[in-house]
Amino acid sequence: MTVMKEGAHGAGTKPVDVQDPRLSRFEIVREGARRDDIEIVTYESQFPTPNSKAEKRVVRTIALFFLLSGAAALAFLGFYIWWPWKFELGNTSSDYYTVLLGVTLGVSLFSLGFAILTWAKKLLPHEVSVQDRHHAPSSDDDRLIAGQTMAYVVDELGVQRRPLLKGAIALGLAPLGLVAVAPLVGGMIQNPHGDDDPMLFTTGFKPRDGELIRLTREDGSPIRPDDVSVGGQITVFPGVPHGATNEYADSPTLLIHLRGGDAEKARAALDADRINQGVMWGNYVAYSKICTHAGCPASLYEQQTNRLLCPCHQSQFLITDNARPIFGPASRRLPALPLEVDDEGFFVASSDYRETVGPDFWERP
Amino acid sequence: MSSDTPAGRRFRVFRRRRSAPSRLRRRVGAVVRMAAALALAGGVYTAFAPGALAKDTPQLSAAAAEGKALFDNSCISCHGANAQGVEGRGPSLIGVGSASVEFQVGTGRMPMARQEAQAEEKPPQFDKAQTKQLAQYVQELGGGPQLPSGELTVDLAEDPEALARGGELFRINCTSCHSFGGAGGALSSGKYAPSLHDATAEQIYAAMLSGPQNMPVFGDNQLTPDEKRKLITYVTLQLQQDKDPGGLFNLGRYGPVTEGLAIFLVGITILVFTSLWIAGKS
Amino acid sequence: MKRRKFDVAQVPANVGKGVDDRFQAATPLRGLLNKVFPDHWSFLLGEIALFSFVIILLTGTFLTLFFDPSMKEVPYEGSYSALRGTMMSAAYESSLNISFEVRGGLFMRQMHHWAALLFMAAIVVHMARVFFTGAFRKPREANWAIGVALFLLGFLAGFTGYSLPDDGLSGTGLRIASAIFLSIPVIGTWASASVFGGEFPGHLIIGRFYIAHVLLIPGILLALISVHLGLVFKQKHTQWPGPMRTNANVVGERMFPRYALKQGGFFMAVFGVVALMAGLFQINPIWIFGPYRAAEVSSGSQPDWYVMFMDGLVRLMPAWEITLPIGDGYVIPPLFWPAVVGLGALTTVPMFYPFIEARRLKDKASHHLLQRPRDNPERSGVGAMAFTFFIIATISGGNDVIADKFHISLNAMTWAGRIGLVILPPLAYYLTVRLCLGLQQHDREVLAHGVETGIIKRLPNGQFVEVHQPLGPVDDHGHPLPLEYAGWVVPKKMNRLGALAPAIKGFFFPIEKPSEAPVSPGMPPVSPREEREEITTGR
Secondary structure, X not given: OOOOOOOOOHHXXXXXXXXXXXXXXXXXXXXXXXXOOEEEEEEEOOOOOOOOHHHHHHHHHHHHHHHHHHHHHHHHHHHHHHOOOOOOOOOOHHHHHHHHHHHHHHHHHHHHHHHHHHHHHHHOOEEEEEEEOOOOOOOHHHHHHHHHHHHHHHHHHOOOOOHHHHHHHHHHHHHHHHHHHHHHHHHHOOOOOOOOOOOOOOOOOOOEOOEOEEEEOOOOOEOOHHHOOOOEEEEEEEOOOOOOOHHHOOOOEEEEEOOHHHHXXXXXXXXXXXXXXXXXXXXXXXXXXXXXXXXXXXXXEEOXXXXXXXXXXXXXXXXXXXXXXXXXXXOOOOOEOOEEEOOOOOEEEOOOOOOOOOOOOOOOO | OOOOOHHHHHHHOOOOOOOOOOHHHHHHHHXXXXXXXXXXXXXXXXXXXXXXXXXXXXXXXXXXXXHHHHHHHHOHHHHOHHHOOEOOOEOOOOOOHHHHHHHHHHOOOOOOOOOOOOOOOOOOOOOHHHHHHHHHHHHHHHOOOOOOOOOOOOOOOOOOOHHHHHHHHHHHHOHHHHOOOOOOEEOHHHOEEOOOOOOOHHHHHHHHHHOOOOOOEOOOOOOOHHHHHHHHXXXXXXXXXXXXXXXXXXXXXXXXXXXXXXXXXXXXXXHHHHHHHHHOOO | OOOOOOOHHHHHHHHHHXXXXXXXXXXXXXXXHOOEEOOOHHHHHHHHHHHHHHHHHHHHHHHHOOOOOOOXXXXXXXXXXXXXXXXXXXXXXXXXXXXXXXXXXXXXXXXXXXXXXXXXXXXXXXXXXXXXXXXXXXXXXXXXXXXXXXXXXXXXXXXXXXXXXXXXXXXXXXXHHHXXXXXXOOOHHHHHHHHHOOOOOOOOHHHHHHHHHHHHHHHHHHHHHHHHHHHHHHHOOOEOOOOOOOOOEEEEEEHHHHHHHHHHXXXXXXXXXXXXXXXXXXXXXXXXXXXXXXXXXXXXXXXXHHHHHHHHHHHHOOOOOEEXXXXXXXXXXXXXXXXXXXXXXXXXXXXXXXXXXXXXXXXXXXXXXXXXXXXXXXXXXXXXXXXXXXXXXXXXXXXXXXXXXXXXXXXXXXXXXXXXXXXXXXXXXXXXXXXXXXXXHHHHHHHHHOEEEEEEEEOOOOOEEEEEEOOOOEOOOOOEOOOOOOOOOOOOXXXXXXXXXXXXXXXXXXXXXXXXXXXXXXXXXXXXOOOOOOOOOOO
């Protein structure tokens, strides 16, 4: 009735007939293990006698932790329901809502885990079992059969013998494969150079219909030269609709009012440069805030050393020398925005940036 | 005002402290400084003697006169007589205004312990009244930005939207150096933007007005007094006094660095000990 | 007609019969119930990752119920007063609402984030265990490669999740991601425009990241984790060498009752730790970051810790721009090397290490016994080198915070990282190899001469010698017979031989001592204790 499997390791115990009614439950379990090539070497209670004092103590500990888990869970529910939880400014009781949830749930789960682990560690019999690994590969016969079967499939299809099919499959399936890819690629792909205003090369400061674009604050108000104190800086945006939003993520600019001596130095350096000639207005200079390295706003302006630091990768730019990178991974200077003041006395950009704004890329000229 | 808030208490651990220079060094420094000041003062005096004599000494108020006495005692060696500045030692204070003095002296940055890249914050050497007197003196010497009288914060009951506007101004003007949570941050070559967790409203206002050290100036035309008050309200109420709702510890609001440390020092450590216990024999 | 009596006691047997009639479940179930697992603390590290993944799935599902992955600008009207009236994306607004308007939502968010950090931390620690013990050797190369892939997937899952709230910090991360796309030669601008649907940031990226974060990446993660576990199950777990243990068996506990119970308890412990951390430590307070604005940034902007190594490499990269003088000129920005090549290499080259090592050692055998790190000094050296590199890169990813808090010059930190990245890994390799060889040597000495007892004996000729306790049989002169090293702990102190009390007491005893009782290779393996009567489980 029962199939006796010859286990390689079952040597420790003799096969038994599990249908024998005289067998204890453990003997059946051990027979099952034997059939899975497991030898139960040691399986002994951790306590010398059943119901010993030590065992009762462990049982009590486990029970205690189950109860503690339940109590903490109840506390969690209580806090969850009744503790004030709506955010309020200041040091209020609602600030402790998350703390109370976390501590009660943590205690509950940890107690439950501790109870289960103690059960497993202390109460269950100590066990050493040995199981065979059976890492031997399949038999040579099986390998042969599997290999030959696959080769047989290829033979039967006879693609090798039928060159017409070979070509037809290729010509038939390749376009279908392309169809599978096409919607994904076609839907996602965007030409970065497609627009009339190529997006990588223009910012919001590009003059519109001959009108020069004003420099504005984040609330859209234009800026007069005396709005920025000596040694001050202000983040400016193009004065166009949504100019201060992420629609013009490449346009934020840092307008800096340099001190006299620094301004002289900066002007000399800028005017010596072919591209940056005449970008300053008075002692004011404006550089793109978008780091040429990875695009973070390079806006940590040190007014005494005249450095701009980018907080993401610590590139440092020297304002008095064309915002040339002097430290860190950035390899390209920050583009300067040419400044002018219009008839009403507000700052405008006399043209778009003369260099490409933002992180570097392959086809930047 | 801030140092007794939980945030303030938590941050005190990280406040910078510099050990005082050795006594010998202090003495030598003082001697050198004195000699230099004497020599310079002499030189300046001979060079400008007729002019200096001819020039009217400005009429000082009582407070300013007190301030002048303090100045001549403690500041003159670097900032020169009548705060004209000393080349290579300290800048002229003409036109910096009382706001600058209140910030620099009130936070203990001035007088400096020694010449270095950035003046350190330390326990102030002058009390509040003396600081005011010094400020008054510098103000009367050459004018410049002054702290306004009256409240430097906005009452939220009157203007509930001030907090949000202040936060917006803070994020666009301040976070790049002082960080979102106001914990401060590193600048180039050892300079840094200090933490704002202990800063008082007066100090923040004065710092914006005067642009101490490498901090840019935020004049009243750029950030109006009203906007400054909103910004200060955000810093003092939201960043300093508001208890973080996300847990007992805010990990300094330093962002992912301390969070990453915590997951290893707390999470992984507890769980490795747990697994040691699980696998250990009883 | 007589009604059949309903016998409650027979219900389980009847149900079992019915199930087996239909699904033939009994035979495979027997194998499952009877599987033997070896027991060692270091085998539980991978479980931490598995359990955190389950927590991430649970909490993440909760978060999706409230999150709106839209970049539409809306005014904030919630209870956090410092943002009220501010225009922000719906994604950020809904993240704030999860934190402030959903009862317990902030707790769930924090659990999700902490569990994600724990997931990645456990993966790295588990990977270190597998590497240094040689558990990746044949036949487990595929599983090692899957593990490396899991790290990369976890990295991507983490980064997409970090970006979803669309706050000031995650927007900065997205900006850098777009710059990384842009830096790829030839196709960079096309790749960036395609991923972001136009110019950065566009209106699509949060929605795209959302579907990647909640469906695509977790789907692949789940599939690969299943294969990973399936392979562990099929190939059976490796084990440390020791008494009774051979390359052809597994010594340990059967899955049921004890092993499974321990796993269940450990899951609860991991869950408990995540809950505690979520309650005690604030993580990613998005409300102070404000909505993402291209002009706003914070000092100390970092990615989560498992991305920091890449950010660190980007920071340390010198400004080496390559310009190709063709036409108008083409540029390979310095960002390309650490971010694209570096990340690609660091997450794929390790996959091949098992094959490289096997080829170098001409080792074609299957290994199921682990090696102590000292027994393969070259491998341990390579591992130490790789981890030193990883740690320096990670520290450099937070070098501005370190510079600020410890008063070090930022520029000095960068230079220290640059130099350290070149010098320290080879140094770590050399030191580790020497350390391993020294430890090997010491093991051999103890095996040859016995354990130092600390007892000094004076010989008749006045010479002092230390008495050694032999670990095995001795020859006629009382000198120990040399013992062969068995790849396992050699007792080096008398208290390890039962002469004195253990040096460390308590549950972390296994740090010092392996969990198996007699470990000396000199002692005969424990034979099945025939004389003891097994305690049966009742009846």
